Amino acid sequence: MIEGETVTPMLLARRFTINPVLVIVALVFWYWMWGVPGAILATPMLAVDQDRSATASNRWQRSATLSKADPATLGASRLSLG
Secondary structure, three states, rough: OOHHHHHHHHHHHHHHHOOEEEEEEEEHHHHHHHHHHHHHHHHHHHHHHHHHHHHHHHHHHHHHHHHHHHHHHHHHHHHOOO
16 A cells, blocks of 8 residues: 555656656647547547657667667678678
8 A cells, every 4th residue: 555655656656757847838738629528538649659769769879879889780691792
């Protein structure tokens, strides 16, 4: 019970924060688009979008790091060029 009410929320709050201005903008926009169901779903959709953006950013950083690596480690040695 203590873990579910204190430990987990504290750990998640440090890792995942949403800008309050974005929450208000999302609420207004989705309320305008879909009414009450949009307002209810606005924050979860914003959280999913933020998570996907962070994941895409991490993938881009990893690919940029790998592109600087030795071509042999990327499997390029198995390719025939010409």
